[in-house]
Amino acid sequence: xxxxxxxxxxxxxxxxQADVYIDAWKPVDKCIITHGHADHSRWGHKKYITxxxxxxxxxxxxxxxxxSGKEWNESFTINGVKFSLHPAGHIVASSQVRVEYKGxxxxxxxxxxxxxxxxxxxxxxxxxxxxxTECTFxxxxxxWTPQEEVFSDINNWWAANRAERKxxxxxxxxxxxxxxxxxxxxxNIGKIYTHGAIENxxxxxxxxxxxxxxxxxxxDTKKDELLGNIVLAPPSAHGGTWxxxxxxxxxxxxxxxxxxxxxxxxxxxxxxxxxSDHADWDGLLTTVKETGAEKVIATHGYTEIFSxxxxxxxxxxxRTEKTQYEEEGSETSNKEENDISPGLSDPQQTxxxxxxx
Amino acid sequence: xxxxxKLIKKLDSTNKTTEKVAALTAYFQMANDEDKLWTxxxxxxxxxxxxxxxSLLRIWATEISGIPLWLFEESYHIVGDLAETIALILPxxxxxxxxxxxxxxxxxxxxxxxxxxxxxxxxxxxENWLALNYFERFVFNKIITGSFRIGVSQKxxxxxxxxxxxxxxxxxxxKLMGDWTPQKTTFKKLILEHxxxxxxxxxxxxYLAYAVEDNFxxxxxxxxxxxxxxxxxxxxxxxxxRNNEVFVWSRGEELVTxxxxxxxxxxxxxxxxxxxxxxxxxxxxxxxxxxxxxxTRIGRKNLxxxxxxxxxxxxxxxxxxxxxxxxxxxxxxxxRRKILDRLIQGINSLEIGVYLSETMxxxxxxxxxxxxxxxxxxxxxxxxxxRKDSPYLVGRKKGDWWKWKIDPFTIDAVLTYAMRGHxxxxxxxxxxxxxxxxEGELVTFAKAYSGLTxxxxxxxxxxxxxxxxxxxxxxxxxxxxxxxxIAFEGIAESSRHKSGVATRFPRILRWRKDKPIEEANxxxxxxxxxxx
Numbered sequence: 001x002x003x004x005x006x007x008x009x010x011x012x013x014x015x016x017q018a019d020v021y022i023d024a025w026k027p028v029d030k031c032i033i034t035h036g037h038a039d040h041s042r043w044g045h046k047k048y049i050t051x052x053x054x055x056x057x058x059x060x061x062x063x064x065x066x067x068s069g070k071e072w073n074e075s076f077t078i079n080g081v082k083f084s085l086h087p088a089g090h091i092v093a094s095s096q097v098r099v100e101y102k103g104x105x106x107x108x109x110x111x112x113x114x115x116x117x118x119x120x121x122x123x124x125x126x127x128x129x130x131x132x133t134e135c136t137f138x139x140x141x142x143x144w145t146p147q148e149e150v151f152s153d154i155n156n157w158w159a160a161n162r163a164e165r166k167x168x169x170x171x172x173x174x175x176x177x178x179x180x181x182x183x184x185x186x187x188n189i190g191k192i193y194t195h196g197a198i199e200n201x202x203x204x205x206x207x208x209x210x211x212x213x214x215x216x217x218x219x220d221t222k223k224d225e226l227l228g229n230i231v232l233a234p235p236s237a238h239g240g241t242w243x244x245x246x247x248x249x250x251x252x253x254x255x256x257x258x259x260x261x262x263x264x265x266x267x268x269x270x271x272x273x274x275x276s277d278h279a280d281w282d283g284l285l286t287t288v289k290e291t292g293a294e295k296v297i298a299t300h301g302y303t304e305i306f307s308x309x310x311x312x313x314x315x316x317x318x319r320t321e322k323t324q325y326e327e328e329g330s331e332t333s334n335k336e337e338n339d340i341s342p343g344l345s346d347p348q349q350t351x352x353x354x355x356x357x
Numbered sequence: 358x359x360x361x362x363k364l365i366k367k368l369d370s371t372n373k374t375t376e377k378v379a380a381l382t383a384y385f386q387m388a389n390d391e392d393k394l395w396t397x398x399x400x401x402x403x404x405x406x407x408x409x410x411x412s413l414l415r416i417w418a419t420e421i422s423g424i425p426l427w428l429f430e431e432s433y434h435i436v437g438d439l440a441e442t443i444a445l446i447l448p449x450x451x452x453x454x455x456x457x458x459x460x461x462x463x464x465x466x467x468x469x470x471x472x473x474x475x476x477x478x479x480x481x482x483x484e485n486w487l488a489l490n491y492f493e494r495f496v497f498n499k500i501i502t503g504s505f506r507i508g509v510s511q512k513x514x515x516x517x518x519x520x521x522x523x524x525x526x527x528x529x530x531x532k533l534m535g536d537w538t539p540q541k542t543t544f545k546k547l548i549l550e551h552x553x554x555x556x557x558x559x560x561x562x563x564y565l566a567y568a569v570e571d572n573f574x575x576x577x578x579x580x581x582x583x584x585x586x587x588x589x590x591x592x593x594x595x596x597x598x599r600n601n602e603v604f605v606w607s608r609g610e611e612l613v614t615x616x617x618x619x620x621x622x623x624x625x626x627x628x629x630x631x632x633x634x635x636x637x638x639x640x641x642x643x644x645x646x647x648x649x650x651x652x653t654r655i656g657r658k659n660l661x662x663x664x665x666x667x668x669x670x671x672x673x674x675x676x677x678x679x680x681x682x683x684x685x686x687x688x689x690x691x692x693r694r695k696i697l698d699r700l701i702q703g704i705n706s707l708e709i710g711v712y713l714s715e716t717m718x719x720x721x722x723x724x725x726x727x728x729x730x731x732x733x734x735x736x737x738x739x740x741x742x743x744r745k746d747s748p749y750l751v752g753r754k755k756g757d758w759w760k761w762k763i764d765p766f767t768i769d770a771v772l773t774y775a776m777r778g779h780x781x782x783x784x785x786x787x788x789x790x791x792x793x794x795x796e797g798e799l800v801t802f803a804k805a806y807s808g809l810t811x812x813x814x815x816x817x818x819x820x821x822x823x824x825x826x827x828x829x830x831x832x833x834x835x836x837x838x839x840x841x842x843i844a845f846e847g848i849a850e851s852s853r854h855k856s857g858v859a860t861r862f863p864r865i866l867r868w869r870k871d872k873p874i875e876e877a878n879x880x881x882x883x884x885x886x887x888x889x
Contacts, residue, residue, distance in 0.1 A: 139432045140424050141445040259445065260784060261369060262437055265508070268372055304828075305431045313425060 005081075005099060005106050006132065008321040013108060013132070015099060018078035021045075022097050022108055025324035032083065033058060034110025035094035036175050039326045049076075051085050053093035053208045057175065060204045072121065088112035089123030090277050091176030092205060098126050107291065108132040108299075111325075113276065114283040117147060119183045119209060120176075123287075131293035134325070136278040137256050138298070138306035144256070144280045150273055151184040157252060157271060159189050162228040167249040171235045171269070174198045176277055178232050179205055181254060185230060187212045193226060195233040195242070223247070238267065256280070288316070300325040360388060361396065361460040362493040369507050377509060381517030390544035391461035397548075398539045400514045401610075404503045408470035409478050411439060411502060417479050418443040421486065434777055434831035435784055440498030447486050447494065456488050461539075467501060468540075512752055522548060527562070527751045535559045536612050560595040560606040561632065561678045561686065562751040566741060566758035573759065574722045577742070584690060584745050585717040585725060587737035588760055589673055590648045590847060590861075591638035592655070596672055598623060598631045599682075605637075616654065617670060619710050626704050627711075630682030633697070634749075635674040635714065643707075645736050649849045649859055671710045674701055678749055686749035690757075693749070732763045733888060738846065739763040765844040766860075766886050768878045769869055771799050772839045775821045776832045778806060786821040786833070787814050789865070791843055793856070795880040799837060802856040802883060803845065808865030817868075840872040841865050848886050858883055 007014050012024025012031070021028045027044030034040050034050075036057035041050070043062050050058060052069030059065065070076065072095075075084040080102075085095035090111040099106045107128040116122040154170070161168045172178045174197040182202065185192055192214050194202060199216040215221075217231060223245055237243055238251065256276025257263040264272035278301075279287060288296055288310065296318040298307045303320035310318035367380040385393055398404070419429045424446065436442040458466075470478055482501075489497055499505050515533065519526040529548070535558055537547055570576070577583060594613070597604040603623055605614045614620075617637065627633075639646035639654075650668050657664065677697040678686050685693055694716060701713040719725040729740050739762035747757035770791035778787035788806040792799030809817065817839070825833045844866040851859035858880075 139435060140422065140428065141432045141436050141442060143445070143449070257784075260436060261441060262778075263784065264370075265372070270372065271370055302431075302435070305428065309425075309428060 005101050005104060005130070006108070008323065013323070015081060017101055018081040018083070020049075020078055020081075020083070023110060023325070032085075032097055034088065034097060034108070035091055036061060037091070037111070037173075039324065040110055049083075051093045051095050054095070056204050056207055057093060057201075060201065072124075086124045086126050087121035089114065089116065089120050092120050092179060092209060094120060094176075096124070096126060098128070104129050106130045106132065107293075109134055111136070111278055112287075113279050114287060115144065115147060117180050117183075117277070119180055120277075125287065125290050127292050129293060130295040130297065131288060131291045132297045132299060132321075133284070133288065134278065134300050135284055135298045135303060135306040136301035137276065137280055138284055138302040138309075140281045142256060142259055142276075142280045143282060144274065144276060147184070147275065150254075150275045154181070154184075154252070154254070154273055154275075155186045155189060157250075157273075158185070158230050161250045162190055165227050165248075167226045167228070167246045168230040169233055169237075169243060169246055169249050169251045170230060171233055171238060171251065171253040172255070174201045174234045177254060177275075178202065178234070179209070179211060180275075180277070181232060182211050182214065185212065190229040191215060193217050193221070193229055193231040195231065195237055197234050198232050221245070235267075238269070285314075288314070297321050299323045358456055358458055358460050358463050358489075358493060358496075360384065361392065362496045364396075365496050365499075365507060366492050368509055372508075374513065377513060378517045378520070381509070381514060382520040385518055385521035389459070389461075391539070392459055394539045394542075394544040394547065395461050395464050397514065397518065397533065397544075399500065399505050400509055401511050401533055402505070403538055404500065404505065405464055405468045406471060407503050408467050408501060409482070413475070413478070414439070414443065414482070414498075414502070417482055418447060418486075421483060422446045422448060437777060437784065440495055440502050440504075443486075443498050444491055444495035449491075456485075456493070463497065464500060464539075518548070524548070530562045530751055531559065534562060534610055535606075557599055557602075558597065558604045558612070560597060560604070560610075561634075561684075561749070563593065563595070563608050563634070564750045564758060565753040566760045567753060567755050569742070569759045569761045573761075577759075580719055580722060580725065582745055583718075584694070584743045585719060585728065586675065586714050586741045586743070587732065587735060588739050588741045588762065589636045589638055589645065589714070590736075590738050591636040591651060591670075591673070594635060594637050594672070595678070596620060596623065596633045596635065597679075598627045599629055601629060616657075616660065618660065618665070619670060620672065622709050623672075623711065626709055627700070628681075630679060631700075632677070632679035633672065633674050633711075634676040634678055635672045635711075637670050638673050639668055640671040640710075641669055647736070647849045648847060648861060649851060669710070671706075671712055673712050673714045675714045676749060688748070689746040690743050690749075691745045729761060729763060736888070762846075765846055765866075766848060767842055767844045767866055768793070768883055768886075769840050769872060769876070770802065770843050771837045771874045771877045772817075772835060772841060773799055773801065773837060774832055774834050775817075785814055786818045789817075789841075791841065791863075792837070793878055793880045793883055795856075800856050800880055802854075802858060802880065803843060803860050803863040805841075805843060805863045805865050808844075809868065813868060837874050840869040840874055840877050842867040842869055848883070848888075850887060856880055856883070858887070 003016055005015060011021060011026040011028055013022040021031045023034055023040045024031045025042055030047045031045040032049045036054055041058045048065055048067035052071060055067050055069040070085050072087060073084055075082050082100040084098045086098055088094040088096045088110050090113055094110060096110060097108045105128040107126050111134050112123055114123050158168045170181060172181050178198040179202060192212055194214045194216055196216060199214060202211060202214060226246055231246060251269045252271035252273060253269045254273040254275040256278055258272030258274045294317055296310050296316050298320045300323055307318040307320050310316040364380060364384045368377050371377060415429055419426050432446060433439060433442045470481055485497060486494055515526055515529050519529050532548060593608040595606045603614060603620055605617050605620055607613050639650040654668050674697055677693045680696055698713060701711060704711060706712045732739050742759040742761060744757040770793050772789055773792040774790035775786040776788040778785055790801055790804050793802050821833060821835050824836045826836060827834045843863050845860035845863040847861035849859050850857060
């Protein structure tokens, strides 16, 4: 084949044979979407194709769109190219995209993690010739501990704050991390409150997933009723006026970046829990190996370091491609900016935000 | 070690001073004396010498982890801290048994490690790395690499120690000064007992001034209550004359007597039992020189005769803390100055190298402001304001002393290179290099890494990641696009800098989003600022 099956152009990852994009960052006619985070599911495509459980999520974020929902492993063929979606384990309804043409198989991970988090459909290994992967945490400094340990720490932290009659404020993205936290918080400790952005998203997800009961923090929520309880909030709520009504409160953040002492201190957060929805170093390497791919393309994260390691230490044909997915993840993420948007539930408002990017 | 690591983890996981003090106090109340003493030593920057050089540490850590050295280096640049990087990349704990060794045991082993052959060093590290959990391992590495910055100032530590021992904070601050090590003393001797001999070379804690606030004139009351001096740019020091010996202490609590042999002359004219607070200044041809000249002397191990002749120094005396062997810090400032003035006026300044920092009084703030305007000409940094009846306090305290500096120099420069920050800013590009125009090119003139808000740093960081031209290890060159207003305190010609100019304390004043790069300043604009 002259032209590679998938190419990276100025609009996104493109399959010429099928005339389809995957996670395009500019408006295109037809786009397969891996998951609901804003940097992967952008506004303005004429037609969206995604997993069926992701449909309500992107509709919530993008408003009225033309979208077709697929099952896991359901293949659909466009001009001879066979596509299918496979769980990526990153967040609820996140997929890897498998693309096959004339016996050659490419897989794009979107974002993924290998650990089963108990809510996102667990990662499925898909064999391929060319593996296009994220590597947000692609250096050996990142090694996750099993989530049971982390959640036990989180629940202990909450219980200790409760004993001191303080409100626990726990930060996590409104889509994905917040629900993972919610799933594993121990409701026997106290009541679980949510920031509006998280509550809205969680309501959308309740259609397909089960969560503990939550209570939205509103203007009428009294400070006293929060004491000893936990509030789930997007990272952007930190330092704003919204959080002041929680005094006395203790803050914590749950993110892979909390591995670094500096990251927690930079954000002036009291406690950092290392909990990520991306694969860690070992997870990335194991996955690359097990896909059996001879070619690897790193799209976002520590791409240059990661692909050099694959070339020099694993003898793979690895390179990097420039994309507009959030490089190095958390600090300036659009995900957060979307969380700030007061009109999150208002599609028009979200559209405006997306346009600005 | 377990308890010490837990303490450090606690200190590290809160931003609240009260919680840090509480954690330290609790530790001081329960730890044994040896561990307490070593904790004090470590938190006051008295660490054992590094037993293994860092390149060996890196190599051994990568061997155990099975990663190539280049990958370690890349990871280190991202993490921003060597001890933390090593702790992170090592494989998880292998041994199930927990370490029972105390902090002081560990430290004594680390001290002894220095003398052991390389192979034994390696074995020791290997064994201990794998026996410790992540955070203990991090603390262990910190002790070895010797850079324990964890947001605990000596002041904070002293406060906790005061709570635990019920000894007054200022007295503790005094006891903790000077040239002690845990191997030469004990907790009892250093902290609890009073021992005359130990006090021979001891300096007093320095009193430091805050910068004046907006409209400070209204808050300071009558101007006649205040004494004014020029603020000199040198090395703040205490010179102690006791028992026919001279001791010179810098503000960083470093004994630097050897660096200033000229001060031995003081012995002939200044009586025993005298402590002078002042500024060490470069002084040639009868006038105060530039701080840069002094920098050539700092850091030199051996002071050659030629260097001493080329860059002579003097002590500019500000204050008198001890007289006739008595601590006179509680006397009012003007009383202390009267004694100091009498002492120094009786000395041939030119011959002995000790001068008096002239005090001034003004009747109006306009007069004071006019004097401040002369600062550049006089090569001072502005004015110092001292309340005439103030005692000499400990540390940085608001109220009695203020610095009223002249406005800094400023220039608009273009961002050309960026590097990841360290510690709190690891993983963000926050260390910037700036260039000025010269013959159509941007010539590097300064580096700066402070002055922007966290939000601005994040913005610039995101921009840098998208506009990188080339990578040189941790450094990235970026498309010239952004102009920043850079402020700095001093400026002098320099042959060591590519631009031919050295600036003091450059920092970012403002992000000039309104300016295109063509409107940034030129190197000639900068050179025009050098005082003639």
